[in-house]
Amino acid sequence: MIQKLQCLITALKAESDPFIQHLRLKRDSALDFPYFVNQKLSVGLIGVGVGKKNIKSRINDFLKLINHKEVQFINVGIAGGKKSKTNIGELFMINKILDDSSDKKYYPEIIIDHGLNESSITTVGTPVLDGGKKYDTLVDMESHEIFSTCSKFVPVHNISIIKLVSDHMDGQELFSKPSVVSELFKEKMDEIIHFINQFKIIDKMVTPILLEKDLVWIENTKGKYLLTASQADQLINYAKGYRLRNHENVLPELDIQIPQTKNNQKDTFNIICEKLKT
Amino acid sequence: MKNLKPNFSHIYLEKDAIGYPLSELALSKFSGSTIVQIDHYKDIFNRKGQNFQLQKKSMKLILAIKREPLLYDGSSMIQDYMTPNVYYNTPILNCLYNCDYCFLQGMYDSGNLVVFVNDQEMMGAIDERVSNPLDPSRPTVISISYNTDLLAMENILPLCRRWINYVKGKKDTIIEIRTKSALFNAISDMKPIDNVILSWTLSPESICRQYEAAAPPLERRVNSLKNALANGWRVRLCFDPIILAHNWFETYSKFFKDLLFELDCKKIQDVTLGVFRMNKDYFNKIRKRDTRSNIYFTKYTIEKGAVVVKRKERVEAMNKIQNILIKFISKDKILIWK
Numbered sequence: 001m002i003q004k005l006q007c008l009i010t011a012l013k014a015e016s017d018p019f020i021q022h023l024r025l026k027r028d029s030a031l032d033f034p035y036f037v038n039q040k041l042s043v044g045l046i047g048v049g050v051g052k053k054n055i056k057s058r059i060n061d062f063l064k065l066i067n068h069k070e071v072q073f074i075n076v077g078i079a080g081g082k083k084s085k086t087n088i089g090e091l092f093m094i095n096k097i098l099d100d101s102s103d104k105k106y107y108p109e110i111i112i113d114h115g116l117n118e119s120s121i122t123t124v125g126t127p128v129l130d131g132g133k134k135y136d137t138l139v140d141m142e143s144h145e146i147f148s149t150c151s152k153f154v155p156v157h158n159i160s161i162i163k164l165v166s167d168h169m170d171g172q173e174l175f176s177k178p179s180v181v182s183e184l185f186k187e188k189m190d191e192i193i194h195f196i197n198q199f200k201i202i203d204k205m206v207t208p209i210l211l212e213k214d215l216v217w218i219e220n221t222k223g224k225y226l227l228t229a230s231q232a233d234q235l236i237n238y239a240k241g242y243r244l245r246n247h248e249n250v251l252p253e254l255d256i257q258i259p260q261t262k263n264n265q266k267d268t269f270n271i272i273c274e275k276l277k278t
Numbered sequence: 279m280k281n282l283k284p285n286f287s288h289i290y291l292e293k294d295a296i297g298y299p300l301s302e303l304a305l306s307k308f309s310g311s312t313i314v315q316i317d318h319y320k321d322i323f324n325r326k327g328q329n330f331q332l333q334k335k336s337m338k339l340i341l342a343i344k345r346e347p348l349l350y351d352g353s354s355m356i357q358d359y360m361t362p363n364v365y366y367n368t369p370i371l372n373c374l375y376n377c378d379y380c381f382l383q384g385m386y387d388s389g390n391l392v393v394f395v396n397d398q399e400m401m402g403a404i405d406e407r408v409s410n411p412l413d414p415s416r417p418t419v420i421s422i423s424y425n426t427d428l429l430a431m432e433n434i435l436p437l438c439r440r441w442i443n444y445v446k447g448k449k450d451t452i453i454e455i456r457t458k459s460a461l462f463n464a465i466s467d468m469k470p471i472d473n474v475i476l477s478w479t480l481s482p483e484s485i486c487r488q489y490e491a492a493a494p495p496l497e498r499r500v501n502s503l504k505n506a507l508a509n510g511w512r513v514r515l516c517f518d519p520i521i522l523a524h525n526w527f528e529t530y531s532k533f534f535k536d537l538l539f540e541l542d543c544k545k546i547q548d549v550t551l552g553v554f555r556m557n558k559d560y561f562n563k564i565r566k567r568d569t570r571s572n573i574y575f576t577k578y579t580i581e582k583g584a585v586v587v588k589r590k591e592r593v594e595a596m597n598k599i600q601n602i603l604i605k606f607i608s609k610d611k612i613l614i615w616k
Contacts, residue, residue: 095288095314107290107314107322111336113283118312155327198281206332209568237565241575 004070004203005037006196007062008045009150011077011142014178016047018185019076022193030065033058043196051125052145059149072158072199073150076192078166078181079121079138080128086165089184091191092138094161096120099144106147109157112198116191121163132169139169157202162195164188209240217251221272226259231269238276245278252276285337288312290322290390292342300395301341304435308339316340323371323388330567333389334376344368344394348403352421361416365407367400369393369437370426375458378489378571379519382425384560391426393435401444408451417473421454427493429457429476432464439465446471456516458490460498462506470510475547477514478503482533485521489571500537512547518615519554521573522587522595531602538606549607551596552615553587561585592616 010016016034019025023043025036033054034047046062048055063071081090093116097106100122110118120137123144132139143161150159166181185192210218218239222232239251252275259265289311295301296315305313316322319342352364371392372382394400408418422428422441432438438455442465445453449472456477480503481489483496493499507513520530554573558580565574578585586592596614603612 095312105317105321107316107325109328109333110288110312111282111332113281113287120314151327155329156325157327157329157332201281202332205335206329209570237575240565240568241572244570244572244575 004042005066006043006072006074006200008043008196009059009073009075009077009142009146010045010047011050012178012181013047014181015077015185016045018182018189019045022186022189031058031061033061035062048142048146051141052123055142055145056149059146059153063153070203071154072203073146073154073160074196074199075143075146075159075161076185077140077142077163078184079140079143079163080132080167080169081119081138081165082132082135083168083170086138086168088165088167089187090165091116091188092119092121092163092165093117093195094119094121094138094143094163096137097143097147097161098122098137100124102144104144104148106144106151107156108147108159108161111157111202112195114195114198116162116195119163121161128169129171130169135169138163138165155206157206160195160199162192209243210236211243214239214243214251221254224258225254225256225268225272226265227269235269235272235276238273242276242278252278283336286311286339287336288314288338290314290316290319290338290340292316292319292340294343295341295395298341298343298395300393300397300435300437304339304341304393304395307434311339318342319392323386323390323392325387328387328389330383330387330389331376331569337372337374338390340390340392341395342392343396344400348400349407349420352419353424361419362412363408363416363418364421365404365418366421366424367404368425369397369400369422369428369441370431372425373427374430375427375490375493377458377493378491378569379521379554379556379573381556381560383567383569384556384563385425393431393437397437397440397444401441404451405448408448411450417450417452419452419454421456423454423456427457427459428455429461429464430459430493432459432461436464439468442468442471442474445473448473454514458493458499460494460502462502466505466509470506470512472512475512475514476503476506477516477550479516479518480537481517481521482529484529485523488523489521489573500540504541507542507545513545514547515549517599518550518552520551520595520599521554522591526595527598530599534599534602534606538603543606546607546611548611548613549603550613550615551599551603553592553595555584555586555615558583558585589616 008019020036023038025038025045028035028037037044048058093114095110095118121143122135122137122139124139128139164184256268256271259268286308291313319340349365349367404420411418429438445451452473454475454477458479478499486496503513579588593616596616
C-alpha cells in the first residue's frame with residue numbers, strides 16, 4: 001500500500017511518456033488501464049484517455065487501490081490556446097474551469113507560488129478547429145471532469161491543473177503529432193517537476209494532530225473498554241488535547257480493569273479521560 | 279511563508295461587483311494580483327473541501343455584493359449595551375488576524391476574505407432600521423466589525439473612514455468598530471465624533487503571543503488606543519475573551535494594573551468583559567478540523583447551544599476581575615457577559 005501519493009493524470013500517451021521516463025515510473029498491472037508508479041518517489045500516473053468518458057471510473061478504480069485521503073492530483077495535459085494570446089509550448093496554471101455543456105464552474109486553490117502564468121480553461125466535448133472564436137479561455141477536453149471527480153474525494157488544495165498550449169485550435173497541430181507533444185513537455189519538464197515538488201509542501205502543512213500510533217491506541221481502547229460511540233468521540237478529543245500538550249510522549253498505558261457493568265463502564269471511561277488530561 | 283503565494287495574490291471579483299468604487303480601489307491597490315471573475319462569491323467562499331487554516335497562510339480577496347439581509351440582530355454572545363436596538367452588519371467576512379479563540383474558524387469554510395463593496399446599501403439598511411427602532415427612547419447600536427477586524431484593513435481599504443463619515447451627524451445611531459489593530463493612525467486625521475466607539479480588544483502579552491499570534495502585540499494596540507483617546511475619541515476596552523488558563527488570575531491582575539495605571543481611565547467610555555464562549559456547532563467544527571489550539575481541548579459546559587466555561591467558574595472569575603477593575607473604572611461602566 002502506498003501512502004501520500006502524488007498522482008499525475010494525463011489523457012494522451014504523448015503527454016504521459018515524458019513523465020514516465022523522467023520520473024522512472026513503472027507500469028503497475030493492478031489496474032486494467034495505464035497506471036504507472038514510482039514507489040520510492042511516491043508518484044504515480046494514470047492515463048484517462050481523451051475526453052470525459054473514462055475519467056470518473058478510472059479515478060475511482062485508482063482510489064480503491066490506494067488510501068485516497070492522502071492523494072494529491074495533478075492533471076498535466078495539452079490545451080488549445082488563442083493565437084493572439086498564447087504561444088505554442090506555453091505552460092499555464094489553471095485558476096478557473098468552465099464547461100461547454102454545464103454552468104458549473106470550478107476554482108482550483110492556488111496556494112503555492114508556482115511561477116507560471118495563469119489562465120481559465122473551458123472543457124469541450126469535441127475538438128475545436130475554428131481558432132476558438134467562441135472561447136476567451138484555453139480549451140481542453142478533460143479538466144472539468146477531472147476536477148469534478150477528484151474534488152469529491154480530496155480537498156480542493158490537493159488538486160492542480162497544468163496545461164501546455166499545443167495548438168491554436170486551427171487544426172494545424174495537435175494529436176496527429178505525438179512526438180511534438182512529448183517534445184513540448186520535455187522542454188517544460190523542469191518547471192513542471194519543480195511545481196510537483198513544491199506542491200508536496202501543502203501536504204506537510206495539513207498534518208493531522210493524531211499520529212498513526214495514536215489512532216491505533218484509540219481503536220484498541222475503544223474495543224477493550226467497550227466504549228459507546230459518544231465516548232469514542234470524546235476519547236478522540238481528549239487524545240488530541242493530550243497530543244497537543246505532549247508532543248513526544250506516547251498516549252498513556254491503561255492498566256485499568258475491563259468494566260463489567262454499565263456504571264462500572266462509565267467510571268472506567270472517566271478514569272481514561274483523567275489520564276488523558278495530563 | 280516561503281513558496282506560498284502572498285496574501286491577496288488573487289482577487290475573485292463577482293461580476294455584479296464590477297465598477298463599484300471600492301472594487302476599483304481594491305483592484306488598484308493590488309494591481310499585480312491575478313483577477314478571476316466569478317458569478318457569486320459563494321461559488322468560491324462556500325466551496326466544499328476547503329481548509330480554513332491553510333487558506334489563512336495565503337489569503338485571497340473576494341469582492342462581492344452583499345445581498346439581503348444587510349443587517350442582523352445583535353448576538354446573544356455580546357454584552358448588554360443598555361439598549362434593545364443592537365444590530366451588526368458584515369462589511370467584510372473574515373479577518374486578517376486568525377486568533378485561536380475566534381468563532382469565524384467555525385462559522386466559515388473558507389479562510390479567505392470577502393469585502394462587500396456596496397456599503398452604501400448597508401448604510402441605507404441602517405437608516406431604515408433607525409427610523410423604526412424597538413425602543414425609540416434609546417439609540418441604535420451597530421457593530422460593523424463583528425465578523426472581521428475592519429480597522430486592520432484600513433490601509434488596504436478605507437472602510438472605517440467611510441463608515442465614520444456616514445454616521446457623522448446621525449445622533450440616534452452609534453457604530454462600534456472593534457479591533458486589535460494598531461492602525462489608529464490611518465484615521466487619526468479625522469475629527470472624533472460622539473457616535474463612534476472605537477473598541478480595542480486587549481489581552482496580557484502572554485495571551486496575545488499564544489492565542490492572537492497574527493494580531494499586533496499588546497504594546498502597539500495600547501499605543502494606538504492612547505492616541506485615539508488623546509484625539510478625543512470614545513474608546514471602549516474589551517477584555518474579551520478572558521482566557522482562564524493556568525495562573526490566569528495572576529496574569530490578568532498584573533495586566534490590568536499595568537495597563538490601567540498608564541491610561542487616563544476617566545476618558546474610557548466603558549469596559550467589556552467575558553470568558554471564552556462559542557456556538558456549539560462552530561466549536562465542534564473547529565475541533566474536527568484539527569485546530570492546534572489547546573483552547574478547544576479544555577473542559578466546558580453547554581448552555582443554550584453555546585460552549586462556555588461553567589457558570590460558577592466564570593461568575594467567580596468575572597467577579598474577581600471586576601473587583602480589580604473597579605479600582606480604576608466605575609462599576610456602571612463595566613459590561614459583563616456572565
